[in-house]
Amino acid sequence: MTAVVSDRATVARQSRTAVRRSPAPARWWAAAWRPLTLVVAVLVVWWVVTAQGWLAPYVLPSPADTWAAAAENAAYLGQHTWVTTYETVIGFALAVVIGELVAVLMAYSPTTERTVYPIILVAQVVPKIAIAPLFVVWLGFGVAPKITVAVLMAFFPVVISGLAGLRSVDPEVIELTSTMGASRLKTFAKVMFPASLPQLLSGLKVAATLAVTGAVVGEFVGGNEGLGYVILQANGNIDTAMLFAALVVMSLLGIVLFLIIEIAERLLIGWHPSRRAATAATTVAGA
Amino acid sequence: MTTLTEEPGVAGTAQDVVSVDGVSVTFRSKRASTSALGEVDLAVRPGEFVSIVGPSGCGKSTLLKVVAGLVAPTTGQVRLRGDVVAGPRPDIGFVFQRAALLDWRTAEGNILLQAEMRGMDAAAARRRCAELIETTGLSGFEKAMPHELSGGMQQRVSLCRALLHEPDVLLMDEPFGALDALTRERMNVELQRVCREAGVTVLLVTHSVPEAVYLGDRVVVMGPRPSRVVEELRVDLPPVRDYTAAMEDPEFHRVASRVRTLLGSPQGGD
Numbered sequence: 001m002t003a004v005v006s007d008r009a010t011v012a013r014q015s016r017t018a019v020r021r022s023p024a025p026a027r028w029w030a031a032a033w034r035p036l037t038l039v040v041a042v043l044v045v046w047w048v049v050t051a052q053g054w055l056a057p058y059v060l061p062s063p064a065d066t067w068a069a070a071a072e073n074a075a076y077l078g079q080h081t082w083v084t085t086y087e088t089v090i091g092f093a094l095a096v097v098i099g100e101l102v103a104v105l106m107a108y109s110p111t112t113e114r115t116v117y118p119i120i121l122v123a124q125v126v127p128k129i130a131i132a133p134l135f136v137v138w139l140g141f142g143v144a145p146k147i148t149v150a151v152l153m154a155f156f157p158v159v160i161s162g163l164a165g166l167r168s169v170d171p172e173v174i175e176l177t178s179t180m181g182a183s184r185l186k187t188f189a190k191v192m193f194p195a196s197l198p199q200l201l202s203g204l205k206v207a208a209t210l211a212v213t214g215a216v217v218g219e220f221v222g223g224n225e226g227l228g229y230v231i232l233q234a235n236g237n238i239d240t241a242m243l244f245a246a247l248v249v250m251s252l253l254g255i256v257l258f259l260i261i262e263i264a265e266r267l268l269i270g271w272h273p274s275r276r277a278a279t280a281a282t283t284v285a286g287a
Numbered sequence: 288m289t290t291l292t293e294e295p296g297v298a299g300t301a302q303d304v305v306s307v308d309g310v311s312v313t314f315r316s317k318r319a320s321t322s323a324l325g326e327v328d329l330a331v332r333p334g335e336f337v338s339i340v341g342p343s344g345c346g347k348s349t350l351l352k353v354v355a356g357l358v359a360p361t362t363g364q365v366r367l368r369g370d371v372v373a374g375p376r377p378d379i380g381f382v383f384q385r386a387a388l389l390d391w392r393t394a395e396g397n398i399l400l401q402a403e404m405r406g407m408d409a410a411a412a413r414r415r416c417a418e419l420i421e422t423t424g425l426s427g428f429e430k431a432m433p434h435e436l437s438g439g440m441q442q443r444v445s446l447c448r449a450l451l452h453e454p455d456v457l458l459m460d461e462p463f464g465a466l467d468a469l470t471r472e473r474m475n476v477e478l479q480r481v482c483r484e485a486g487v488t489v490l491l492v493t494h495s496v497p498e499a500v501y502l503g504d505r506v507v508v509m510g511p512r513p514s515r516v517v518e519e520l521r522v523d524l525p526p527v528r529d530y531t532a533a534m535e536d537p538e539f540h541r542v543a544s545r546v547r548t549l550l551g552s553p554q555g556g557d
Contacts, residue, residue: 172387175357181377182404190403194391271391271432 061241066248069241077230081249084215084226087143088253091150092211096204098151099158104188106159107166124156129217136222146218146226153214154207161203165196198272201265208257216250227253304455304488305331305354309363312349323349325513326363333455336482336489338499340546341509347492351458354490355379368455377405380449380487384461386441388433394444395420395429401451412451419447422481439470446478450485457482459491463498475501476530483527496550500543501533508549517549 043063049055050062057065070077102120106113128149135145169192177187219228227246234242269275307329314321324346331337339347352358354365356376365372367379388397395416402412420426423443433441442462449457462478463471475498482489493499499506503522510517523538533539 170387172383172385173389175352175355175375176381176383176387177404178357178375179355179377179379179381180401180404181375186404190400191389194389269391271434273434 058238058240061244065241066244069239070245070248073242073245077245077249080226080230080246081253083143084212084219084228084250085253087146087215087218087226088150088211088257090143091147091214092154092208092257094147095151095154095158095207095211099155099207100162100200103159103162103166106163107192108184120156120159123152128153128214129221132217132221135218141223143225145222146215149218150211150214153217154211157203157206157210158200161199161201161206162196164203165199166192168199169195198269198274201261201269204261205258208261209254212250212254212257302332303330303366304333304335304368305329305490306366307350307354307363308365310350310353310360310365311362312346312353312358313361322513324353324360325515327509327514327516329507329516331456331488331490333488334486336479336502336504337491337507338503338505339490339492339507339509340494340496340499340550341514342511342550343494345509345511345514347509347514348460351381351460351490351492354456355381355458377452378455380452380454380457382442382445382449382457382459382462384464386433386438386445388441388444390433393430393432394425394436394440397433397444398447398451401448405452407452415451415453416447419450419481422484423447423477437470438466439474442466442474443477446481450481450487453485453487455488457485457487457489459489461492461494464494471495471498472530478502479528496543496546497534500539500546501528501530506542506546508546518545520545 046060047063050057050060050065061069102116106116131152132145132149135148139145139148173191173195174187177191182190215226216228216231219226220232223229227250230246231243234240234246265275307327309326309328310324311322311326312324314323327350329337329350339350341347349358353360354367354372356365356372356374367376389400392400398416398419399412401407402409402416420429423446425440425443425447428436428440431440433444436444446462449459463474466474479502489502491499491502500522504526506520506522508517508520509515520542522542524533524536
């Protein structure tokens with residue numbers, strides 16, 4: 001029996017080192033080559049279409065024109081990108097904090113849930129772009145209305161996924177912890193919250209991309225800063241190349257935020273089956 | 288002789304660790320009310336190992352949960368060391384059928400959760416944890432994650448977690464139900480050794496008659512709904528039992544066949 005035990009121990013240890021052994025660049029490449037190929041393909045099609053003159057430059061500028069527009073106005077773009085990034089990140093952070101707080105309140109108190117849920121639902125159903133002008137009236141032309149729209153857009157997925165995560169905790173685990181005589185706070189910190197992370201984090205991915213949208217929607221409605229403003233200006237000047245440049249930067253902003261959460265996921269919930277599957281697949285592909 | 292009916296009114300005696308007095312549980316939904324547990328009386332002495340067997344759905348698990356204070360009895364009361372159970376009790380250890388481990392903690396981390404939740408002294412808890420890992424054959428797996436462990440190993444971790452705080456009473460609900468027969472036998476032998484070493488009082492719910500008889504000082508047989516205790520059988524075997532020897536002992540066969548008869552025809556007997 002001891003032999004069986006030590007056998008299994010060796011196997012477990014070996015499988016753990018096997019995962020570690022495949023070198024980081026190889027794993028990165030194995031995960032990245034497909035999407036990268038697709039991006040290159042899109043660029044090539046884009047370039048061919050514009051180079052052949054099938055579409056007028058003011059309809060579809062060439063990749064080179066877009067790049068030139070971005071490079072010429074790098075400082076201008078950079079300044080407005082910073083504003084949008086700032087609004088997005090603050091809006092996202094506020095949405096996460098408020099959303100998780102509401103989720104926790106709802107998970108622990110059915111009364112709160114019944115009271116608050118309809119309000120949250122109504123706030124979600126109302127088109128944000130329709131109420132954005134109202135925020136300009138209330139909050140002026142600064143960053144405040146933009147952050148507010150970003151919070152409103154990102155808030156809903158945080159609440160829903162946070163609540164679903166807290167609800168997903170194994171009832172036996174909860175019974176078990178109640179025999180351990182721990183306070184609610186301790187149970188939350190050590191059991192409930194960690195167990196809810198996988199669901200919460202997938203909600204955060206949706207929320208991050210919505211926060212970018214929210215900030216830009218806010219910029220469309222009023223003000224003279226941010227990528228939304230840049231797009232409006234470029235549109236007014238029929239400067240399609242600049243418009244495309246702003247669009248690309250905006251997409252990159254969303255992707256970067258998404259990737260940050262992806263990394264957080266890897267660090268925080270490497271134990272979860274979804275992440276284990278991802279690691280295994282990469283290892284197999286890399287082998 | 289073997290039934291314990293010669294001790295009427297034994298429930299509630301001061302020396303009992305667990306005493307269950309006229310406990311019944313009825314779950315009420317909107318229309319129907321379901322009786323999960325008929326009136327049950329049970330008294331368990333310190334250090335005793337009591338196996339509870341009965342048909343599926345007879346409320347054995349509910350009984351354990353009432354003892355742990357996780358389910359409130361509809362009638363009657365449970366006393367643990369003389370105190371009436373009025374809510375989740377921290378002076379017990381509970382082992383479920385599923386190991387119910389936290390996926391993000393190592394084997395050791397899962398065992399030490401008990402200490403962290405209770406605010407036990409960390410150094411003492413680590414020492415006790417190391418001892419338990421040693422005695423349950425988990426050495427070398429301290430840092431393994433739950434998904435890297437076999438079902439038997441996970442259940443060992445669960446057992447260590449339940450024993451970490453040296454509870455007076457260990458409640459086990461079908462702990463080995465999900466394991467293969469061979470692993471189950473091995474776990475039975477280990478459980479007996481670990482429990483005798485720890486001197487803990489055990490209530491074990493099981494579907495396996497050999498498991499109940501091999502491990503139990505006493506086997507409590509429950510009937511189908513409305514469930515109550517049909518008969519209690521004392522197992523006259525030494526406290527620490529060799530598995531093969533116990534299996535071949537006439538006493539083992541006597542108790543086991545009686546239990547089987549009772550389970551086959553619950554109204555029969557006398």
